[in-house]
Amino acid sequence: MEKLMEQFLEQSAQAEDGFYRMEEQRLQAEDRRREAEHARELHMLQMLGQMFANGASSSSSTHPQRKTLTLVISAVLERYYALGSTSHKGMEDDILSLVKTIIPPLTSKKHKGQDGRIGIIGGCQDYTGAPYFAAISALKVGADLSHVFCTKDAATVIKSYSPELIVHPVLDSPNAVEEIEKWLPRLHGLVVGPGLGRDDFLLKTAKEVIERSKARDIPIVIDADGLWLVTQQPSVIQGYQKGILTPNFMEFTRLYEALHHEPMDSSDHQRGVLQVSAAMGNLTLVLKGEQDLITDGSRVFSCSVEGSGRRCGGQGDLLSGSMGVLAHWAHTASTAGTVRSVNPSVVAAFGACSLTRQCNSQAFQQHGRSTTTSDMIQEIGSAFKKLFES
Numbered sequence: 360m361e362k363l364m365e366q367f368l369e370q371s372a373q374a375e376d377g378f379y380r381m382e383e384q385r386l387q388a389e390d391r392r393r394e395a396e397h398a399r400e401l402h403m404l405q406m407l408g409q410m411f412a413n414g415a416s417s418s419s420s421t422h423p424q425r426k427t428l429t430l431v432i433s434a435v436l437e438r439y440y441a442l443g444s445t446s447h448k449g450m451e452d453d454i455l456s457l458v459k460t461i462i463p464p465l466t467s468k469k470h471k472g473q474d475g476r477i478g479i480i481g482g483c484q485d486y487t488g489a490p491y492f493a494a495i496s497a498l499k500v501g502a503d504l505s506h507v508f509c510t511k512d513a514a515t516v517i518k519s520y521s522p523e524l525i526v527h528p529v530l531d532s533p534n535a536v537e538e539i540e541k542w543l544p545r546l547h548g549l550v551v552g553p554g555l556g557r558d559d560f561l562l563k564t565a566k567e568v569i570e571r572s573k574a575r576d577i578p579i580v581i582d583a584d585g586l587w588l589v590t591q592q593p594s595v596i597q598g599y600q601k602g603i604l605t606p607n608f609m610e611f612t613r614l615y616e617a618l619h620h621e622p623m624d625s626s627d628h629q630r631g632v633l634q635v636s637a638a639m640g641n642l643t644l645v646l647k648g649e650q651d652l653i654t655d656g657s658r659v660f661s662c663s664v665e666g667s668g669r670r671c672g673g674q675g676d677l678l679s680g681s682m683g684v685l686a687h688w689a690h691t692a693s694t695a696g697t698v699r700s701v702n703p704s705v706v707a708a709f710g711a712c713s714l715t716r717q718c719n720s721q722a723f724q725q726h727g728r729s730t731t732t733s734d735m736i737q738e739i740g741s742a743f744k745k746l747f748e749s
């Protein structure tokens with residue numbers, strides 16, 4: 360009897376084992392099927408996004424067609440990111456497709472100013488090139504008006520570079536903040552820092568202008584000496600979702616060390632940018648370099664559009680000026696519901712990085728080692744077309 364009982368228990372245990380083995384195999388097969396389906400869906404969405412993006416940017420599309428296509432691309436890409444892609448493969452193309460959706464169409468119904476009035480806070484006795492590069496880049500990307508708020512002695516010099524810019528010699532005047540504030544209601548985007556210098560009075564003015572622009576919900580790009588200010592007083596922009604910081608490696612290291620009170624681990628830039636963005640209240644951050652790393656603290660996008668080995672001064676100004684316009688376009692698109700799950704500041708940053716690198720590559724093909732930022736600015740029109748309108 361005991362033996363029979365033992366046999367019975369052994370057979371039951373074997374049957375149970377068999378059952379669990381089969382069940383495990385069934386679940387594994389189900390997982391594989393789901394993964395394949397998921398990958399197929401991601402692939403299809405990527406292809407659809409690409410297809411529609413090309414359609415939306417085609418100049419033959421009419422306005423309503425373009426609008427519908429734009430909504431379809433966004434929906435497709437939104438779904439793609441909602442699926443939680445962890446792979447970075449193809450991500451650059453996807454974000455580029457999103458950039459295409461934020462570009463306002465050129466129609467005869469528009470009035471001057473509608474596609475963007477951008478302000479640059481910067482330009483002092485030492486630096487007149489930087490604000491000029493940023494302001495002219497904003498115009499060439501597609502802003503309708505570009506204002507420079509600089510010191511008195513820099514203004515005539517900047518005006519002499521270009522009749523296209525509106526130059527206000529107010530930055531070192533005693534009532535500078537009030538002078539600049541008068542213009543804020545008309546501005547759609549602000550770039551703070553190119554050629555600002557580090558004079559205490561100018562930095563104090565810049566700080567106050569940032570505060571007043573935040574109160575008006577204006578997208579703000581902070582670069583160069585504006586980042587010096589942020590390093591001293593992070594709270595000036597901390598947590599402002601329409602803010603973007605664009606440090607080069609040196610500027611980034613300073614900011615990191617000011618926020619974390621310890622040296623940065625320079626072997627892990629991805630971690631570094633996530634930490635800085637988080638410490639800044641999930642602010643959008645672009646660490647410029649061999650690959651530009653862009654994050655809002657949730658994920659890191661890298662922009663590696665081919666540039667060149669030429670690193671002339673002023674490339675960062677082209678970047679910040681164009682980002683000022685794209686930030687305005689991206690937030691407008693976001694308000695209209697076109698861009699949802701990807702942070703509009705990230706879309707704008709990615710667009711500007713791609714454009715700067717493409718300009719660098721095109722200018723380098725013609726001028727090689729003698730390439731300067733002015734040569735790159737000449738390329739903005741064709742680089743823009745190649746990246747976003749073809």
Ligand SMILES: NC(=O)C1=CN([C@@H]2O[C@H](COP(=O)(O)OP(=O)(O)OC[C@H]3O[C@@H](n4cnc5c(N)ncnc54)[C@H](O)[C@@H]3O)[C@@H](O)[C@H]2O)[C@@H](O)CC1
Nearest residue numbers: 486487488489552553554555556583584607608609672673
């Ligand atoms: N023509 C002009 O008027 C220009 C004026 N500029 C202005 O000049 C002022 C100072 O800017 P700086 O960029 O010199 O700032 P800093 O005085 O903070 O210098 C940063 C230093 O970091 C170095 N650096 C950059 N990337 C690095 C990396 N990956 N590894 C190691 N070192 C690195 C640079 O060579 C530079 O010497 C700003 O107001 C800026 O806007 C620049 O925009 C360049 C053009």
Ligand SMILES: Nc1ncnc2c1ncn2[C@@H]1O[C@H](COP(=O)(O)OP(=O)(O)OP(=O)(O)O)[C@@H](O)[C@H]1O
Nearest residue numbers: 607647648649666667672673674675676678715716
């Ligand atoms: N090593 C690199 N390879 C390719 N492109 C780069 C490299 N470093 C920078 N860039 C490109 O040049 C742009 C400007 O970056 P850069 O580091 O020159 O800024 P910056 O030092 O702030 O410029 P500026 O001279 O205007 O102050 C970046 O956005 C990036 O696209």
